[in-house]
Amino acid sequence: MSVDSLVVELLSAMTTAGSLFIIAAGLTLVFGAMRIANIAHGSFYMYGAFLVSSIVSSFGGTAFWFSLAVAPMIVAAIGIVVEVTVLRRVYDKDHLTQLLATYALFLILADLGLRFWGAQSRAVPAPAILSGSVRLGVASFPIYDLFVVGAAIAVGASLWALLRFTLLGWRILAAVEDAEMLAAKGTNVRLLYTTVFALGAFLAGFGGAVIAPLQSIDTGLDASIIVAAFIVVVIGGLGSVAGAAVGAVIVGLFEALGILWTPSWAPAYIYLAMIVVLQLRPSGLFGAAETT
Amino acid sequence: MGQTGAPNNKSQLCAPALRVTPARVGPAQAADPVADPAQQAADPSAPPLGAPPSNPRWARQDAPVVAPMPAAWSAGHALAMLGLSTAAALAASYMLSPVWLLELQHVAALALFAVATNLLVGYGGLVSFGQAAYYGLGAYTIALAWLHFKAPFWPAFIATPLVGALSAFMVGLVALRTRKLYFALLTLAFAQLFYTVAQQQYELTNGATGIFGVGVPAALMDPQIGFLFVFAAAALAMLALWKITVSPFGLTLRAIRENRARAQSLGIDVFRHELLAFVLAGAFSALAGGLFIVHDQSAYPELLDWTKSGEPIFMLVLGGMNSFLGPALGALVYQISHEVIVQHLRDWQLVLGLVVLAIVLFMPDGIVGLFSAERWRRWLARPRSVGGGET
Numbered sequence: 001m002s003v004d005s006l007v008v009e010l011l012s013a014m015t016t017a018g019s020l021f022i023i024a025a026g027l028t029l030v031f032g033a034m035r036i037a038n039i040a041h042g043s044f045y046m047y048g049a050f051l052v053s054s055i056v057s058s059f060g061g062t063a064f065w066f067s068l069a070v071a072p073m074i075v076a077a078i079g080i081v082v083e084v085t086v087l088r089r090v091y092d093k094d095h096l097t098q099l100l101a102t103y104a105l106f107l108i109l110a111d112l113g114l115r116f117w118g119a120q121s122r123a124v125p126a127p128a129i130l131s132g133s134v135r136l137g138v139a140s141f142p143i144y145d146l147f148v149v150g151a152a153i154a155v156g157a158s159l160w161a162l163l164r165f166t167l168l169g170w171r172i173l174a175a176v177e178d179a180e181m182l183a184a185k186g187t188n189v190r191l192l193y194t195t196v197f198a199l200g201a202f203l204a205g206f207g208g209a210v211i212a213p214l215q216s217i218d219t220g221l222d223a224s225i226i227v228a229a230f231i232v233v234v235i236g237g238l239g240s241v242a243g244a245a246v247g248a249v250i251v252g253l254f255e256a257l258g259i260l261w262t263p264s265w266a267p268a269y270i271y272l273a274m275i276v277v278l279q280l281r282p283s284g285l286f287g288a289a290e291t292t
Numbered sequence: 293m294g295q296t297g298a299p300n301n302k303s304q305l306c307a308p309a310l311r312v313t314p315a316r317v318g319p320a321q322a323a324d325p326v327a328d329p330a331q332q333a334a335d336p337s338a339p340p341l342g343a344p345p346s347n348p349r350w351a352r353q354d355a356p357v358v359a360p361m362p363a364a365w366s367a368g369h370a371l372a373m374l375g376l377s378t379a380a381a382l383a384a385s386y387m388l389s390p391v392w393l394l395e396l397q398h399v400a401a402l403a404l405f406a407v408a409t410n411l412l413v414g415y416g417g418l419v420s421f422g423q424a425a426y427y428g429l430g431a432y433t434i435a436l437a438w439l440h441f442k443a444p445f446w447p448a449f450i451a452t453p454l455v456g457a458l459s460a461f462m463v464g465l466v467a468l469r470t471r472k473l474y475f476a477l478l479t480l481a482f483a484q485l486f487y488t489v490a491q492q493q494y495e496l497t498n499g500a501t502g503i504f505g506v507g508v509p510a511a512l513m514d515p516q517i518g519f520l521f522v523f524a525a526a527a528l529a530m531l532a533l534w535k536i537t538v539s540p541f542g543l544t545l546r547a548i549r550e551n552r553a554r555a556q557s558l559g560i561d562v563f564r565h566e567l568l569a570f571v572l573a574g575a576f577s578a579l580a581g582g583l584f585i586v587h588d589q590s591a592y593p594e595l596l597d598w599t600k601s602g603e604p605i606f607m608l609v610l611g612g613m614n615s616f617l618g619p620a621l622g623a624l625v626y627q628i629s630h631e632v633i634v635q636h637l638r639d640w641q642l643v644l645g646l647v648v649l650a651i652v653l654f655m656p657d658g659i660v661g662l663f664s665a666e667r668w669r670r671w672l673a674r675p676r677s678v679g680g681g682e683t
Contacts, residue, residue, distance in 0.1 A: 037473050089653055095472055096419050100609055100652045103602060107645030115639070227484065227598060234477050268488040271481040275466065278478055282470045 004139035009256050015145040017252030018152030019211045023225060024232040024244040025159055026203030032176045032239030033196045034091060039102040040082065042226030043109035044075050044201045048208025049217045050113060051075070053122040056212075064127045064213075072205035079201025083194050091193070106222065114219050121218035130213075144213060151210050152248075155203065159241055172196055176239060231274045237287025246285055250277070370534060373617070374527065381523045390515035394587065397515075397522045399627045401583035402607065404526040406619035407533055408576035409604035414613035415537055416569045417549030418468075421476040421601050422483030425463070426456040426574040428596035429486065430581025435503040435591035436496075445509050449582050456578020457571050464570035468563060480598050487596040502592025512586050522583045529576055534616055536572060545569055577604075606644065609651055612658030621659055 027041045051071035055063050082105060090101045125131070126144045133140045163169035171192055174182045183189045208221075215221075232251050236243025251270050258269030277285065385393065405427050412418045430452040437443035437451075467478040490497045497503065512518045536542050548555045548562050556562050585591065594600060603626070604619070611622025634640050655661055 086649065086653070093652075095476075096413065096605075096609075097652045097656070099419065099421075099473075099476070100605070100648055104645040104648035104652070107641040107648070111639045111642035111645070223599060227480070230477055231481065234474060238473060264492045265488070267492065268485055271485045271488070274481050275478065278470055278474060279466060282474060284474070 007137075007139045008141070009260060011141050011145055011149075013252040013256035014249070015148050015214075015252075016255055017248040018149040019207060019214075020228060020232050020251055021152045021245050021248035022155050022207035022210060023204055023229045024236070024248055025155060025241055026200035026207070027229050028233045028236065028239055028241055028244045029159075029172070029203070030197055030200035031233065032241075033172055033179075034087075034175075034193055036087060036091070036098050036102065037095075037230070037238075038087075038200070039099065039226055040105040040109055041102075041200065041204050041229060042222035042224075043106050043113065044079060044204035045208040045225050045229075046113060046217075046219070046222040047075050047078065047109070048072055048205030049124075049212045049221060050117045050122070050208075051205070052209045052212040053124045053217050054117070056124050057122075061125055061127055064124070068206075068209050071209045072202045075205025075208075076198045076202040080194060080198050082201075083197040087197065088190070088193070106226070110219060110222055113222075117219070119219060121216040123216055124212040126213035148210055148214070151206075155206070156241075156245055163241070168192075168195065228270065231270055234284055235274055235277045237281075237284030240284070240286035243284055243286030370531070374531065377527060381520065381527075385516045385520050393515040393519040395627070395631060397519050397587035398584070399624050400519075400522045400526040401580045401587055402603070402627055403620035403623035404529050404583065405577050405580035406604040406607035406611070406623045407530050407617070408573045408580060410608045410613050410616075410619045411533060411537065411545075411569055411576075412573045413605065413608060414619075415542060415549065416545050416566060418566060418569065419472070419476045419605075420467075420479040420570070420573070421598060421605070422463075422467075422479030422481070423573065423577050423604055424596050424598070424600035425479075425483035425486045426460055426577035427581040427584070427600070427604075428490070428591070428593075429459055430456055430578030431584050431591040431595055432490065432497065432503075432581075433578070434582055434585045435506045438506045439498070439503050442507075445507060445512075449585075452582035453575040453579045456581075457575035459578075460571045460574020461567070464567045464574075468566050468570060480601065483596060483598060483601055487593055487598075490593040490596055497593075500593055502590055504590045506585055506589045506591065508586055508589055518586055522586050525583055526580070529579055530617075530620065533572075533576060537616060541565065541568065606648060608658075609648065610658055612660030614657055615660045618658055618660040625659065 023041070023045055026044075027038060030036055030038050030041070048071050051074055052064070052067045055067035055070065059066070086101060086105060090098050093101075130144045130147050133142045134146070135141075161169075163173055171182065171187055174187075175189060175192055175196070179189050182192075228251065232247040233244055234247070235250055236245070236247030250273055254269040254273040255266065258266035281287075384396065388396070405423070409420070409423045412420050412423070433452045433455045434445065434448040437448040438445075463479065463482045467475055467482065470478050491500050493499065512521055544555070544560055545565055548560065548565055552562060581595070584595070604623075607622035607626045608619035609622070610626055611620065611624075612618030629643075630640060633643055637643070651658060
């Protein structure tokens with residue numbers, strides 16, 4: 001294999017990793033703070049992509065930038081409704097109840113999405129400035145792929161800054177450590193949870209929005225992405241944002257390798273990656289052991 | 293405090309010691325009283341000062357996945373149940389139209405699938421999100437043997453639980469090294485591996501198309517005989533499962549669910565018990581998949597998909613996972629309402645989602661819980677004061 005095709009493969013792996021990271025970051029953040037494994041996160045992602053397609057198709061291609069900001073906000077608003085009405089009631093319940101509650105939300109949101117957007121798949125054109133490809137060094141890259149990687153890096157950096165430098169970030173980290181103590185110190189943990197959940201939903205919506213021009217958008221996107229997102233999060237260790245980044249890169253690379261080596265087995269690679277990682281580290285790469 | 297039925301995980305932990313019939317208790321009996329004083333001392337059911345009622349910290353520690361099991365049935369109950377259901381099945385086979393008999397074949401297969409899954413989820417506290425792998429493998433065992441070797445039905449059918457047990461053994465060896473959510477997702481990953489094989493390996497499995505028109509003995513194609521066969525097979529399998537749940541093994545499994553660390557410190561080999569439970573659930577799920585072939589004569593990748601793994605979990609929650617036959621009742625309600633609703637409404641998932649939400653939020657013991665005497669006793673004896681709980 002020549003060097004430039006290898007580089008192109010690498011970039012496509014990083015594009016996959018980038019989009020997976022944006023989604024997985026929200027998922028792992030919510031899990032870290034509230035210990036909720038949110039299956040409906042996949043629905044938020046799908047809604048993000050659908051909202052972008054709706055906005056672009058009604059306001060034209062230039063509305064893409066606008067939709068990139070608005071779609072995630074609408075999704076975050078849906079997230080707030082979901083958190084306040086349902087999830088709040090299951091925080092003190094066991095794992096199975098929580099999983100079932102979010103799975104139920106996933107089913108409800110899937111059918112509502114189907115009602116709203118219909119069954120046929122949609123496509124969103126990338127804005128002119130991001131379409132085409134650019135020649136860098138040895139190979140030429142699709143610009144949009146670079147944009148996705150850039151967006152993922154921006155999300156990662158913002159999350160890092162949020163958790164490192166802001167009061168909200170410190171509170172989130174404190175909630176991960178010990179929500180009880182945080183509440184005793186006077187923080188409104190209930191409000192904090194709603195905020196974290198809205199942030200997670202925002203990230204899922206943003207992930208869907210960013211990826212919209214790269215793939216056909218249809219119902220079923222929710223089910224396919226949530227499994228991949230969970231694998232990323234589990235490989236990295238539940239609750240760890242840095243782990244999600246590493247997990248996303250691992251999954252992206254494994255998938256690219258799979259497509260390169262044995263295309264018909266490609267979908268199996270990410271499951272194998274997860275199985276291997278969990279054998280070596282049963283709580284993921286950066287995860288704390290689940291105590292029992 | 294622990295008796296009020298307040299929705300607190302720790303207080304539920306104390307309860308089962310009172311419910312399990314002492315005569316039958318093996319290691320579980322020894323397990324329960326030990327940690328009680330410590331638990332009373334550390335009982336966190338009193339809400340912390342100024343804290344929000346929701347507190348994920350406690351949920352993360354040793355929360356049981358389900359509420360305690362009611363006392364096991366006596367053998368008399370089981371025999372009566374068996375006689376009643378046989379009579380009901382015979383009556384149904386003469387009274388119902390072939391369409392409904394075919395539907396009930398599916399229900400019986402799914403009921404066994406749900407009851408087998410409940411051995412893990414309800415009795416073992418092991419939430420596997422990959423049980424469709426074994427259900428699908430059971431169906432594929434017969435279908436592949438027919439497709440590639442023109443194998444007759446019966447040997448393949450008898451092989452289904454063995455295939456299920458063997459694959460569950462290999463998966464369990466790996467997956468049971470992890471806990472809780474990691475376990476759920478690892479079992480899901482293995483199921484997706486099987487799904488990938490079924491979907492992508494066209495020469496082996498016909499890929500996404502699936503295998504149709506699998507050869508089944510002519511007699512079983514008759515709706516009435518087919519129904520009686522599927523029903524009898526499922527009933528016998530459930531009887532075997534019931535014997536397992538009341539055996540010392542089954543009780544030990546519950547003890548492990550209630551408190552792993554305690555069971556471990558008493559010298560119980562937790563891993564072995566959980567592995568055996570996983571293997572048994574896999575074997576019976578595969579048998580259920582074999583029964584599905586009698587109903588449908590086809591095997592296709594969706595039988596292995598993770599959304600299919602969600603079905604038995606919905607059924608057992610719907611029916612009530614704290615009773616042995618609750619999941620079977622759940623399968624009946626689930627499948628029949630599915631058939632009825634999809635004829636009139638395209639939002640089946642919406643209805644299902646709302647029902648599941650209502651159940652997990654308001655009636656954690658499912659349909660069976662509605663009829664249990666204990667529920668009414670608890671309701672009558674509920675504390676009238678403010679702050680008695682939010683369920």
